[in-house]
Amino acid sequence: MKYRTCHLCEAMCGLAIEVQNNEVIGIKGHQEDIYSHGHICPKGIALKDLHNDPNRLKQPIKKTASGWQTISWDEAFSIAEKEFKSIRKKYGNDAIGTYTGNPTVHNTGTAITLYDTINALNTKNRFASHSLDSVPVFLVNQMMFGHAMMAPIPDIDNLDYLLIIGANPMASNGSFMSTPNIREKIKSIQQKGGKVVVIDPRKTETATKASEHYFIHPEKDVLLLLAIINELVLQDGVPTSKALLLSDHFEELKTMVQPYTKEMVAPITGMTVEQITHIVDDLIKHSHSVVYGRLGVNTQSYGTLCQWLITCINVLLGQLDEKGGLLFTLPAIDYVTLMAHESKMFRYSSRVKSYKEIVGEFPTATLADEILTEGKNQIRGFISIAGNPARSAPNSQLVEKALASLDFMLAIDMYINETTQHADLIMPPAVGLETMHYSFVLHMIATRNTTKFSPAPLSISKEQRYDWQIMGELQRRLFTGNILQRIKSNIMSRIHPKTKLDLALKTGPYGVWGGRFLRKDGVSLKRLKKHPEGIELAPLRPVLPKRLFTKNKRIELMPEIFVEEMKKVEQLLTPQSAEQYPLKLIGRRHLRSNNSWMHNLPVLEGGSRRCTMMIHPNDAASHSIEPEEMVEVYSEFGAISIEAEVTTNIIPGTISIPHGWGHYGDGVQMETAKRNAGANINQLMDHNRLDSLSYNMAFNGHPVAIRKIETVQT
Ligand SMILES: Nc1nc2c(c(=O)[nH]1)N[C@H]1C(S)=C(S)[C@@H](COP(=O)(O)OP(=O)(O)OC[C@H]3O[C@@H](n4cnc5c(=O)[nH]c(N)nc54)[C@H](O)[C@@H]3O)O[C@H]1N2
Ligand SMILES: Nc1nc2c(c(=O)[nH]1)N[C@H]1C(S)=C(S)[C@@H](COP(=O)(O)OP(=O)(O)OC[C@H]3O[C@@H](n4cnc5c(=O)[nH]c(N)nc54)[C@H](O)[C@@H]3O)O[C@H]1N2
Ligand code: SF4
Ligand SMILES: [Mo]
Numbered sequence: 001m002k003y004r005t006c007h008l009c010e011a012m013c014g015l016a017i018e019v020q021n022n023e024v025i026g027i028k029g030h031q032e033d034i035y036s037h038g039h040i041c042p043k044g045i046a047l048k049d050l051h052n053d054p055n056r057l058k059q060p061i062k063k064t065a066s067g068w069q070t071i072s073w074d075e076a077f078s079i080a081e082k083e084f085k086s087i088r089k090k091y092g093n094d095a096i097g098t099y100t101g102n103p104t105v106h107n108t109g110t111a112i113t114l115y116d117t118i119n120a121l122n123t124k125n126r127f128a129s130h131s132l133d134s135v136p137v138f139l140v141n142q143m144m145f146g147h148a149m150m151a152p153i154p155d156i157d158n159l160d161y162l163l164i165i166g167a168n169p170m171a172s173n174g175s176f177m178s179t180p181n182i183r184e185k186i187k188s189i190q191q192k193g194g195k196v197v198v199i200d201p202r203k204t205e206t207a208t209k210a211s212e213h214y215f216i217h218p219e220k221d222v223l224l225l226l227a228i229i230n231e232l233v234l235q236d237g238v239p240t241s242k243a244l245l246l247s248d249h250f251e252e253l254k255t256m257v258q259p260y261t262k263e264m265v266a267p268i269t270g271m272t273v274e275q276i277t278h279i280v281d282d283l284i285k286h287s288h289s290v291v292y293g294r295l296g297v298n299t300q301s302y303g304t305l306c307q308w309l310i311t312c313i314n315v316l317l318g319q320l321d322e323k324g325g326l327l328f329t330l331p332a333i334d335y336v337t338l339m340a341h342e343s344k345m346f347r348y349s350s351r352v353k354s355y356k357e358i359v360g361e362f363p364t365a366t367l368a369d370e371i372l373t374e375g376k377n378q379i380r381g382f383i384s385i386a387g388n389p390a391r392s393a394p395n396s397q398l399v400e401k402a403l404a405s406l407d408f409m410l411a412i413d414m415y416i417n418e419t420t421q422h423a424d425l426i427m428p429p430a431v432g433l434e435t436m437h438y439s440f441v442l443h444m445i446a447t448r449n450t451t452k453f454s455p456a457p458l459s460i461s462k463e464q465r466y467d468w469q470i471m472g473e474l475q476r477r478l479f480t481g482n483i484l485q486r487i488k489s490n491i492m493s494r495i496h497p498k499t500k501l502d503l504a505l506k507t508g509p510y511g512v513w514g515g516r517f518l519r520k521d522g523v524s525l526k527r528l529k530k531h532p533e534g535i536e537l538a539p540l541r542p543v544l545p546k547r548l549f550t551k552n553k554r555i556e557l558m559p560e561i562f563v564e565e566m567k568k569v570e571q572l573l574t575p576q577s578a579e580q581y582p583l584k585l586i587g588r589r590h591l592r593s594n595n596s597w598m599h600n601l602p603v604l605e606g607g608s609r610r611c612t613m614m615i616h617p618n619d620a621a622s623h624s625i626e627p628e629e630m631v632e633v634y635s636e637f638g639a640i641s642i643e644a645e646v647t648t649n650i651i652p653g654t655i656s657i658p659h660g661w662g663h664y665g666d667g668v669q670m671e672t673a674k675r676n677a678g679a680n681i682n683q684l685m686d687h688n689r690l691d692s693l694s695y696n697m698a699f700n701g702h703p704v705a706i707r708k709i710e711t712v713q714t
Contacts, residue, residue, distance in 0.1 A: 003030050003532035004454035005437045006044040007106040008594055010178040012439050012446070013040050014533065015047070017457045024048040024433065024458070032533040035450050036180035041173070042592050042604060049601040050432045051458065055670050056414045057428035059463050068416070068426075073465060076427055081477040083408040083424070087381040093480060094351075097125035097370060097379035101387020102595055104128075107431070108438045109468035110386060112497040117471040120479040120489050124348060124357070125370055125379050131363040132392060133295060135694040136303035137176060138359060139345065140311055143559035146549030148343045148359055149336045149444060151176050152314065152326035154290045155540060156185050156447045159324050160194035161286035163279065165221055165310065166296020166700075170205035171589040175294050178439075178446040183209060195282065199224070199271075200296060201586055202614065202656050203649040214279075215651040218584045218701030220269040221293070222302040222569055225309035226260035228280055229253065232316055237284035241318025246545055249558035253312060256558070256566065268572060270651060288324030289317055296586070300700040303691035305569065308562050315555065320544075327540035328547060331443035332451040332511070332523050333504045340549065351377050353688075355695045363695040364393050365687045371402035380407040383474075386467070390418035391596040391660055394685030394697050395637050400665075412470055415600065421667030429467040430460040438501055438528075451510070451523060452534030453501075468497050501525060510537050565693050581635055581703035583619065584654045585684065596660030599673040611678030612645035613706075614656040620646045623706055630709045633657070635702065638683035641709060655706070657681045659699070 006013045014033025018025040027048055029040035050056070060076035061068040071079075087095050098118055104110050118126060130138070138148035154162060154177050167175070169182040179185060186196050186209050198207040199214050199221070207213035216224065232238055233254050244250060262276040283289045291313050297306035311320075319325025342359065349355060350362040352369040362370070367389060371379045382403070393399050396418075403409060403422035411420035414428040437454040460466075472493040479489050502525035506513045512522030528535065545553045592604045599605075613631060625631055627646040632639050633655070642657060650656055662680020663673035689698045 002457035004433065004457050005439055005452055006040070006047070007108075007437050007439070008043045008047075008598075009173045010175055010442050010445070011039075011173040011180040012036065012178060012442055012452075013044055013180045014452070015040065015044055017433065019457055022458055024051055030533065034534040034536055035448065035452070039181035039184070043594060043598060046598060046601045046603045047432050049603045050598075051434070053600055055416075055600055057416070057426060058430075058461070060425065060427050063424050076425060077473050077477060079425055080410050080474060084381050084478055087407055088480070091380055092377060093122045094125050094377040095379060096121055096123050096381045096383070097127065097367070098123065098383045098385065099127045099364065099367060099387045099389055100129070100385045101389075101392070102129045103386040103597075105441050107386065107435060107467060108440065108501070109435060109466050109497045110429075110471070111441055112500055113468040113471045113493075114385070116489060116492050117475040120475040120481070122480045124362075125377070126361045127364045127367045128361045129364065129387060129392060131358070131361060131365065131695060132697050132699075133299060135358050135696045136298045136307045136691055139304050139694045140307040142343060142345060143562065144308070144311055144556050146551070147336055147340060148345070149339060150328060150547070150549060151445050152311070152320055152328060153177055153445055153447055153540065154292050155288075155324050155327050156189075159288040159290045160189065160192065161282055161289035162189060162194075162196045163199070163283065163289070163291045164196065164206060164210070165199045165291065165293040166298070166306075167292065167294035168200070168204040168206045168589060170209060171591050176445045177292065178442045179448075186210065194286065197279065197282070201651045201654045202588065204588070214271055214275050217268070217270040217651060218586050218654055219300045219302060220572065221297050222305045222309065223260060223265040223572055224269050224271065224276065225306060225313065226257050226569070227262045227265040227276060228283070228313055229309065229316065230257040230260050231262055231276065231280040232283070232313070233257070235280060235284060237280065238316045239318045241322075242542075242544070243315045243318060243320035243322070243555065246548075247315055247555040247557045249556065252558050256563065264573075283313075283317060288319065290314060290319055290325055296700060299697060301689065301691055301698040302569070303696050303698065304693035305562060305565060308559070312557055315557065320555075321542045323541070328543050329444055329446060329540055330449055330509055330538070330543065331440070331446070332449075332508045332537060333440045333443070334509055335440060335444050336547075338504070343549070351375070355690075358694060363690060363697070364389060365690055365695070365697045367393060368395065368398040368402035368687065371406060372398070382406050382409045383412070384409070384419055384423070385412045385471070388417055388419045388596045390422070391662060391680060391682060393687070394682055394689070394699070395687035396680055396682040396685075397638055398687065412467060415597070416667065416669040417597070418663065418665050418668055421665055427465070427470050429470055430464045433457045434460050434464070435466065436498065440501070440504070447540070449537040449540060450534050451505075451528060451537055452531070453525060453528035454532065455529070498525065561693060568692065581705045582653070583704050583706060585633070585681070585702045585704045586654055586656050586700045587681065588614075588656050588658050590658060593658065593660065599661070599663060599676065599678075600670040602672050605672060605676060611642065611658055611661040613642045614645045614647050614650045615706075616650050616652040616654075617646050617648060618652045619655070620644060623708055625706075625708050631706050632709050633684060633704050633706050635684040635686070635704045637686055640679040640681070640683055642679045655704070
């Protein structure tokens with residue numbers, strides 16, 4: 001039996017994998033795993049299918065007039081070197097653009113190597129999936145705590161009231177709250193007499209398990225949050241707490257929220273005054289009440305404001321940096337301290353739309369603009385690493401048009417999918433169970449401080465390369481900078497990620513070389529190898545003010561740019577007439593799917609049709625739509641055909657469609673995914689619809705219209 005952490009989502013479940021002759025016989029949950037205790041979901045089991053997927057590439061391919069041709073790694077690297085150097089010589093460093101997708105966080109070797117490789121290119125045109133989900137969180141952490149990665153995590157094992165606004169952890173397993181088996185956690189809170197309450201435009205899988213669920217109209221949360229703060233103040237619900245004493249500008253916050261009474265906001269949000277009163281009473285009544293929000297409140301027009309106000313509520317409740325409230329992690333690799341100098345934003349702007357960079361990246365929503373708009377520093381060469389912007393980014397037709405127009409594109413990915421079909425060259429990495437694993441990014445946002453290393457359960461063939469090897473070679477060939485930097489970069493690129501990992505563990509807070517003394521029981525890779533079930537380090541415990549990164553070591557409740565943005569909230573108070581596109585579109589996730597890329601695995605195909613449009617019966621009736629009929633959903637940017645799923649589980653005026661589908665395209669070579677293609681929601685999305693503070697994409701609440709597809713009688 002081999003043991004490995006599942007890297008697919010943030011839960012970090014331990015897998016027990018039976019392997020014979022380098023083939024997977026079966027995968028189940030690892031019962032002794034100290035974090036997941038045997039929990040597993042269907043995606044973890046599907047890692048076997050990922051390994052055996054006949055459409056998975058293992059050797060580089062180049063595009064020729066007569067189709068894709070398999071080539072040697074040497075030839076592939078030579079082509080990449082020649083093409084990128086020639087583009088750089090003609091147009092400059094910024095003419096090479098990069099996009100790094102979600103799995104770069106989850107694949108350990110990739111995560112360790114990525115930034116050295118991207119830095120070697122010395123281009124400002126860097127894009128990542130962060131600006132499709134997380135930059136509001138980074139921005140709020142930076143402004144309030146002084147560091148983008150200082151994220152307070154709900155102490156889910158000890159709290160007694162969890163208010164979830166715009167997250168569906170029963171499907172996603174949680175984000176910025178890495179913990180396995182969310183169903184058990186919810187049950188356990190309820191069994192102890194506590195409550196889990198969900199506020200969501202849809203009655204989700206989480207809402208079904210919750211103690212209470214309230215429908216809300218999309219993008220109106222900011223009003224609710226302001227009213228909650230106002231009500232907390234009015235009800236004397238703000239105790240003098242350590243967090244409050246550490247915070248600046250509470251008086252100003254009080255004044256700011258005064259106009260937002262529950263009576264005023266209730267009708268706009270779709271909630272009643274009594275419901276808001278009840279929630280506030282519960283927040284005050286429980287001794288460990290926590291508010292948690294994620295994509296529903298981050299990937300919308302008020303993404304940063306919502307994240308800010310949620311954090312303020314947690315401070316006012318006295319729950320920040322408290323057991324049973326929200327705590328900051330101290331993992332074995334203290335990424336926050338290691339990356340302190342990288343936590344920077346707003347240093348320079350994008351060429352076409354002048355969006356500011358955040359942690360070194362421009363918003364992915366403007367990637368197509370930077371490729372298609374002519375001028376100095378236009379992107380001509382492009383490297384896509386573990387991403388599928390042709391399905392995950394807004395206005396995806398424009399993204400595809402842009403990718404098709406490039407002088408040269410390299411994709412580091414194991415599939416020929418909607419994005420990589422546009423590449424000239426694909427370098428496929430060894431993935432999944434072929435790779436070793438250490439969740440160093442996720443330990444930073446986990447609900448407990450644990451540490452675990454998994455060697456790769458399967459070996460790779462001579463023809464295969466890991467991401468880190470591919471990126472290392474590109475780093476050496478494409479480095480630009482002075483001689484000293486080149487030598488350093490060269491050396492770094494040759495060090496095995498395991499060696500870097502070992503060093504970071506040994507010098508970290510629990511390491512054998514960490515602290516002031518050499519610790520015999522300290523953490524090292526050698527010690528972790530003896531504990532495939534993981535090692536419990538220490539419970540999350542209060543760390544403030546020591547770990548605050550703000551210059552004055554205080555928490556800022558009223559960052560100026562956020563207060564300035566409050567002007568935009570006033571627009572919500574006057575009803576808008578959006579008659580051309582009267583419906584609001586929101587997304588959803590499913591346990592058996594992972595963004596756009598696990599749809600080629602037959603084992604995950606089963607169950608009900610997943611790519612449907614959920615619509616309330618009233619809206620269906622007013623459009624004469626019957627259940628399971630095909631409907632056209634359209635916006636200013638595109639149209640898709642999709643099956644209607646008529647249900648009272650969604651608020652009237654809103655429809656829900658999952659993202660990551662639409663596996664069509666002549667060039668796509670993924671048989672299973674194509675057979676069950678679904679529709680691509682991102683064809684409908686306006687790529688200018690951003691949260692104006694963080695430039696994160698505002699997917700949720702997007703205006704759309706629908707019409708019945710008339711069948712022609714013959
Ligand atoms: N409308 C709408 N759009 C959304 C969202 C939404 O809620 N609604 N969600 C957004 C969110 S939260 C995210 S994170 C983004 C995700 O956006 P992306 O990161 O762009 O897309 P993924 O679907 O995660 O695609 C991952 C790609 O990486 C490849 N891959 C998998 N593992 C590896 C590996 O180990 N190495 C390499 N080199 N490649 C690998 C897969 O084959 C796939 O092509 O989508 C966003 N888009
Ligand atoms: N199975 C599975 N797990 C995943 C993923 C996956 O694709 N599949 N993706 C992973 C990734 S990359 C991420 S970032 C995380 C995301 O994890 P979550 O944040 O839990 O993401 P979602 O499941 O999209 O939940 C968002 C919820 O917000 C609601 N919502 C939409 N608009 C609004 C609004 O305006 N207000 C409110 N209050 N709610 C709204 C939606 O109905 C939905 O229930 O999940 C990760 N885990
Ligand atoms: S919940 Fe997440 S980590 Fe656990 S098995 Fe499923 S995909 Fe893997
Ligand atoms: Mo994400």
